[in-house]
Amino acid sequence: MAKSSNQKLKLLYLLKMLNEKTDEDNTMTIHDMIAELERYGITAERKSIYDDLEALRNYGLDIGKRKSKTTEYFVASRLFELPELKLLVDAVQCSKFVTHKKSNELIKKIESLASHRQAQSLHRQVYVSNRVKTINESIYYNVDRLHAAIAENKKVLFKYYDYDIQKEKTFRKNGDKYSVSPYALSWDDENYYLVTFSTKYNDFTHYRVDRMTEIDLSDEERDPLPVREHFDIAEYTKKVFNMFGGEDVMVQLQLDNSLVNAVIDRFGKEIVIGRMDDSSFYIWIKVAVSSTFFAWIMQFGNKVKILSPEAVVDQYMDQLKGICSLYSD
Template sequence: MVDGKKMMNICILEILRKYTDSEHTMDQKDIIKKLETEYGMKVDRKSVKSNLMNLVDFGYNLECTEIERENKNGETEILTKDWYYNHEFDDAELRMLIDSILFSKTIPRNQAQELIEKIKGLSNVYFSAKVQHVCNLPGLSHTDNRQTMLNVEMIDDAISEGKKVAFLYNTYGIDKQLHPRKDTKYIVNPYQMVANEGKYYLICNYDKYDNLSNYRIDRMTEIEILDEKVKDKSLVKGMEHGLNLPQHMAEHLYMFSDPAATIVLKVQKGNMGDIVDWFDKNFEVLSPKFVQNNYPDNFNPETDANKAFIRVTCSQNAMFHWAMQYGTSVEVIEPADLRERIRDAVNEMAERYK
């Protein structure tokens, strides 16, 4: 049994947090019942009202309906009812957070479950009941690397302190376990972490190069923060004036690190939604006149009426895989070496599937 006088306000706050929201309110009599059943406290309405008003005065996010009425002495008094706790996150926001964890391949399964339980605790019993049907974590793909969240924390510290990091970089073997690519550690200048396609990446630089590289954080083990200061960003291509993250992401689909190139594509007009999904609006639609003058061998007015020519800036390695993915709906016009690379791959596949 709890000491009623000292703890009543905390108990009332917890009851409202756990059992109420704008659609599920409580009157003072409901609060009195919960205090007795959950905390063994027998209290009167006057004490409950006094504690409720104290909580409001202390700045707690409580809401209620106020009603004016005249008492026996002819004086106006304020009655309160329909009390509820105004949660920091609404159910839709919490569900979005849970979904992002469910479909993140970076967070280990046990940590994902713990995070989801913590998020559920930010709302009330009604929200917990709503999310009982969410997909089972064992059925979703999550990293086997239990160090991932610690990796994120350590890299964040290194970036804040302007220090280099060292780590082993791993890949999966036929035993389905992570194994180091090489015995020695990678040493890089860390600049930014980013989430892409459910995975965390570190955007960084090697001292001996002047370009950016991307590494999956869930593939890193044995991370350590070094005493050496990171290379000045102004010495790294693409970071002379700071990192333009939206541009970097658009130019490096699948997080490939090779330099971006200008690429011309012929696409189905009906697939412009896919183009925007992948490149946002960072592409140029070429005019029919420009296309006829510059790509006459690739343009047929009769058969290409439902097609558009666009120009994007993107990693060639990334575009190779993207073009293969959308093979029947897209054609790479230039650069010629990328077009040839795709043609060779398609011919090889055709031979394989004969």
Template sequence: MTRNPLTARERLLEVIRILEAFSDEDDVLSIHDIHSYFDGDMQVGIGAVRDDVAALEESIVFPVTSVQEKTGMPKHYYYDGRPFEIHELRLLMDAISAAKFISRNETDRLLMKIRKLTSRRLAKQLTNELHVAEPSAQDAVEIVATVQLLHEAIHDKHIVAFQYGRYGTDLNFHLSNEGQDYLVHPLGLVWNNDRYYLVAYFPSADEIRQYRVDRMRSVRVRDEQFIPDHYFDLQEYTRKMFHMFGGELISLEAKFADKLINIVIDRFGLDANIQDNGDGTFLLKAQVAMSEGLVRWILRWGGDVKVIHPQQLVSRMKEEAKKLYDQYQ
């Protein structure tokens, strides 16, 4: 069955599709090359294709670049308007592959879309995927949709209602607060240790809390709006937390073995208050939140860290050290 001839508009759109799909800076196409991608039953003449390409070359809307080796030689063309370089697409693909909250099917679908953002030739360089050493043992529960919902609530300053809970030793999910809703003012989303956290003001307790998004259920955005505290600095707030545990601010002083200097710099940055003791150790001074997260972080480094101040943290570390010692008696 013979198709009806393409209209001028349809033909121009097909030329655009061919240039986008089959050309790039290192894979240029001649007029004959472009014409060869048209099906024979489309009844498209090479002269019409030449006119379309010439129009695109002069256009400021669709960026087409022409290449000509010598005067009198035929021109070659390629699409020059891709928003991403190949290494940038690779970064996007790796970030998606590493995100444990994205299901395998969703990951495959997103990676396929990303490959369409470049030419087919370059897309072949994106076939190898990042392998995650520790895949998630738990299926994501509508996390992608929840994150989008929370972003909208944060932007529009709407109160969010949700249920919250955690898994028990019976491997079942149990709701907290007897299943009653939490009503919060969402302030921001934080990515920490491969998880999303919602930082929000909890009016009932007059305090700022953080909630793991994968533990939130039945998330709804309410019609009521709130007025955020313009003095609240999300980045400064999360900088003082460990493993997203909040708590009372303390002035930490701790002595670390020199071999942990990069660990401390990774956590506190190059502008941290660090003093070299000259004896194989250094002293760190920092404002941090007193929390279980802080205690666990310090315990991770065993005898290579000694807390000096404040006394409440020193006492807490002694308690944990004794519990650990007694565990092996």
């Protein structure tokens, strides 16, 4: 390309080099900018660079300058600050539902929002390779389709599978497609779930998004919620432990005082806590009683006791007896 043609791109290349090469710790002088522009086949004079920098400031680019022996210029602030980008990288790294390939692609895009030097500090934080990740490469686009179905008030069709002991896919319903009414997507216990409502059963259920395939939007509108039914995804995930449901029951627990943090982490600061004695407290919670609810209690050993209802106490004791039977002679 001829130099005269490239001259029209001078301002864009100047914007590019400032974003990529400068930050508070890495600066450029006017001489540096002129030399860098020459690499793109663009000639420039000092006065024109001053004018261009002022135009970029008027455009909204926060250009700082620092005087020493020469005047040095740099991008002083960006849409995302470095700590925010680190937070985004960490979120992508920790997202079990995002595959290794997609994690690396997303992190690369996040790095492009920083200067090259800052991107190196982000890259040093990347430890994706050894983390447990989903192997469903299409999940990234599945989530987008499901969001579209919710926004457009449409049912979705999909196939749903598990893995057998040979680690091969086995489709439920003999490979026939599910037809469900989607109402929310929830990220719980490092997995993405689609929460749906069924008029037939008058209840909510959920599906692991990484176990869904061949997702299509239906022309049929989704089942409406019952009159006066208010769906709160936060409340739903709070009572449904790890997305394995059971019958909703109001349960009273007695807990050791050392478990206050664990209770608040699980149920939020709004949970009402009552004093039992000097060493313990009690709570009332509405939960979906299931094996995963019992597993949550088990992790605390003798620091948690189910007080009521008696039926839940009996279920828990049966579960404990079943576990003990595995180790009996």
